[in-house]
Amino acid sequence: xxxxxxxxxxxxxxxxxxxxxxxxxxxxxxxxxxxxxxxxxxxxxxxxxxxxxxxxxxxxxxxxxxxxxxxxxxxxxxxxxxxxxxxxxxxxxxxxxxxxxxxxxxxxxxxxxxxxxxxxxxxxxxxxxxxxxxxxxxxxxxxxxxxxxxxxxxxxxxxxxxxxxxxxxxxxxxxxxxxxxxxxxxxxxxxxxxxxxxxxxxxxxxxxxxxxxxxxxxxxxxxxxxxxxxxxxxxxxxxxxxxxxxxxxxxxxxxxxxxxxxxxxxxxxxxxxxxxxxxxxxxxxxxxxxxxxxxxxxxxxxxxxxxxxxxxxxxxxxxxxxxxxxxxxxxxxxxxxxxxxxxxxxxxxxxxxxxxxxxxxxxxxxxxxxxxxxxxxxxxxxxxxxxxxxxxxxxxxxxxxxxxxxxxxxxxxxxxxxxxxxxxxxxxxxxxx
Numbered sequence: 067x068x069x070x071x072x073x074x075x076x077x078x079x080x081x082x083x084x085x086x087x088x089x090x091x092x093x094x095x096x097x098x099x100x101x102x103x104x105x106x107x108x109x110x111x112x113x114x115x116x117x118x119x120x121x122x123x124x125x126x127x128x129x130x131x132x133x134x135x136x137x138x139x140x141x142x143x144x145x146x147x148x149x150x151x152x153x154x155x156x157x158x159x160x161x162x163x164x165x166x167x168x169x170x171x172x173x174x175x176x177x178x179x180x181x182x183x184x185x186x187x188x189x190x191x192x193x194x195x196x197x198x199x200x201x202x203x204x205x206x207x208x209x210x211x212x213x214x215x216x217x218x219x220x221x222x223x224x225x226x227x228x229x230x231x232x233x234x235x236x237x238x239x240x241x242x243x244x245x246x247x248x249x250x251x252x253x254x255x256x257x258x259x260x261x262x263x264x265x266x267x268x269x270x271x272x273x274x275x276x277x278x279x280x281x282x283x284x285x286x287x288x289x290x291x292x293x294x295x296x297x298x299x300x301x302x303x304x305x306x307x308x309x310x311x312x313x314x315x316x317x318x319x320x321x322x323x324x325x326x327x328x329x330x331x332x333x334x335x336x337x338x339x340x341x342x343x344x345x346x347x348x349x350x351x352x353x354x355x356x357x358x359x360x361x362x363x364x365x366x367x368x369x370x371x372x373x374x375x376x377x378x379x380x381x382x383x384x385x386x387x388x389x390x391x392x393x394x395x396x397x398x399x400x401x402x403x404x405x406x407x408x409x410x411x412x413x414x415x416x417x418x419x420x421x422x423x424x425x426x427x428x429x430x431x432x433x434x435x436x437x438x439x440x441x442x443x444x445x446x447x448x449x450x451x452x453x454x455x456x457x458x459x460x461x462x463x464x465x466x467x468x469x470x471x472x473x474x475x476x477x478x479x480x481x482x483x484x485x486x487x488x489x490x491x492x493x494x495x496x497x498x499x
Contacts, residue, residue: 083218084215084217084218084342084343085339085340085343085344086339087217087218087220087221087343088217088220088221088338088339088340088342088343089335089336089339090221091217091218091220091221091222091224091225091339092221092224092335092336092338092339092342093335094221094225094228095224095225095227095228098225098228098229098231098232099228099231099328099332100332101232101235102228102231102232102234102235103328104391105235105236105238105239106118106235106238106250107321107325107396109238109239109245109250110245110246110247110250111321113318113321114245114246114247115247115321115324115325116311116312116316116318116319116320116321116324117185117189117247117312117320118189118193118247118250118251119308119312119320119321119324120181120185120308120309120311120312120313120320121177121181121185121189121190121193121247121251121309121312122193122197122305122308123305123306123307123308123309123312124173124176124177124180124181124190124309125173125190125193125194125197125198126197126301126305127298127301127302127305127306127309128169128172128173128198128298129197129198129201129202129297129298129301130293130294130295130296130297130298130301131165131169131294131298132162132165132166132169132198132199132202133158133161133162133165133166133202133205133206133294134161134165134287134290134291134293134294135289135290135291135292135293135294135297136154136157136158136161136162136206136290137158137202137205137206137209137293138209138290138293138424138429139154139158139286139289139290139293140154140155140158140206140209140210140213141209141212141213141345141346141349142346142349143213144210144213144214145213145215145346145347145349145350146349146350146353148213148214151210151213151214151273151274152274152275152276152277153277153278153279153282154279154282155206155210155269155270155273155274155276155277156276156277156278156279157278157279157280157282157283158206158209158210158276159203159206159266159276160278160280161283162199162202162203162206163199163203166198166199166202167198167199169194169198170191170194170195170198170199173190173194173198174187174190174191174194177190180309180313181309181312181313182312182313186247186248188248188251188252189247189248189251192248192251192252192254192255193251193254193255195255195258196251196254196255196257196258196259197258199262200255200258200259200261200262201227201258201261201262203262203265203266204223204224204227204258204261204262204265206265206266206269207223207262207265207266207268207269208220208223208224208265210269210273211223211269211272211273212342212345212346213346214273215346217342217343219268219272220342223261223264223265223268226261226264226265227257227258227261230256230257230258230260230261231253231254231257233257234250234253234254234256234257235250235253237253238250238253288430289429289430292429292430292432292433293429293433295433295436295437296420296424296429296432296433296436296437298440299433299436299437299439299440300436300440302440302443302444303436303439303440303443303463303466303467303470304463306440306443306444306447307323307443307447307451307459307462307463308320308323308324308327308459310444310447310448310451310459311323311451311455311456311459314447314448314451314452315451315452315455315456316455319455319456320456321396322396322398322399322402322456323402323456323459323460325388325396325399325402326388326399326402326403326406326460327402327406329381329388329399329403330381330403330406330407330409330410333377333380333381333410334377334409334410334413334414336370336373337370337373337374337410337413337414337417340366340369340370341417341418341421344362344366344421345421347362347425348362348363348421348422348424348425349424349425350425351425351426352422352424352425352426352427355426355485356422356423356426356428356478356481356482356485357482357485358426359421359422359423359425359426360422360426360478360482362422362425363418363419363421363422366418367414367415367418370414370418371414374410374411374414375411377410378407378408378409378410378411379407381403381404381406381407381410382403382404382407385399385400385401385403385404385407386400388400388403398456401457402456402457402460405457405460405461405464406460406463406464408464409463409464409467412464412467412468412470412471413467415471415474415475416467416470416471416474419471419474419475419478420432420436420470420474422478423474423477423478428481431477431481432474435470435473435474435477436470438473439466439469439470439473440466442465442466442469443462443463443465443466446458446461446462446465446466447459447462450462
């Protein structure tokens with residue numbers, strides 16, 4: 067009994083340390099992002115910044131398919147058995163390079179039809195290579211360390227990526243006389259390439275060299291696709307509104323809304339850290355079924371709720387300070403932030419509920435729910451953005467996050483009831499016989 071308690075305490079201690087490491091890493095990264103965000107937002111102005119963010123949001127829709135769920139498969143399998151690392155590491159890198167390069171071409175074609183013609187092709191090309199190839203290689207490296215519960219290294223890798231982007235923003239000040247979205251896109255690509263190289267080399271040296279095992283890809287291909295679709299759907303209902311604002315409204319509106327969204331994302335960092343630290347554990351808990359992973363989610367939600375509620379109130383009350391910090395041209399960001407203030411609460415609930423489904427092997431159910439909400443989000447934006455500009459995008463985001471929270475809660479409740487009935491029938495039949 068004493069040994070069991072000691073192991074539980076050690077496990078809880080490691081979990082707490084991982085959460086703190088991810089929090090420190092995320093805070094450091096967000097501080098770096100905040101600095102280069104201020105630099106880029108001021109140097110480029112709302113129009114050029116909106117142009118860049120519109121391209122980033124479009125590329126982000128394709129990002130999950132650049133690895134076909136290999137990051138999550140790597141974490142799931144290695145968290146349960148560390149000995150399988152090398153083949154899953156090799157497969158993750160292989161899928162990333164092949165699918166990422168293919169998607170760069172596809173994004174260029176789609177952007178030709180969706181984005182305004184005055185957006186430079188150089189911006190699209192640089193952002194596509196940075197986010198679809200190099201940033202995903204970095205994420206594969208970070209996932210490798212996450213699978214081994216070495217989240218201090220994961221945090222350090224993301225810090226390096228943020229620091230390199232800050233160096234890029236500094237270079238934009240020092241060496242570019244007339245900063246444009248194109249100039250920033252080139253520096254953005256260079257930072258992503260260097261950070262990817264550092265991540266892959268470090269993971270290969272410390273954890274094991276990659277070994278290609280193509281025979282492992284096919285049995286888990288369906289689950290990998292579910293992960294990819296789930297991540298793509300999440301990106302759509304989180305980010306596609308920025309691209310649609312760029313195409314259907316004004317670049318100024320896109321810049322205002324992007325600034326408000328970025329601030330809301332920064333406020334969610336502590337919850338994101340908890341999600342990162344707990345992700346591999348959801349797979350371990352999920353081995354015992356949905357009841358176990360849902361109970362783990364409930365435990366984490368009890369810790370996170372107070373913070374999310376406080377954060378939402380803070381976003382609403384402190385919104386007027388934003389234009390004083392990033393410039394008077396972002397005056398309407400105050401109203402945008404107040405509309406989006408409830409997002410941290412809604413997002414907290416549906417993220418933890420979603421993780422409980424994934425950990426228990428219901429990634430297909432999760433992906434289906436997310437895909438449905440993503441379609442609804444696009445339809446709402448098509449209706450609301452032409453009529454209400456960024457306000458319509460904000461209303462669509464609130465509706466999507468709220469619906470996702472309700473859907474996940476109902477799905478988990480339904481599955482648990484079905485499982486309880488099955489267990490009850492199994493227990494009754496032998497008694498009758």
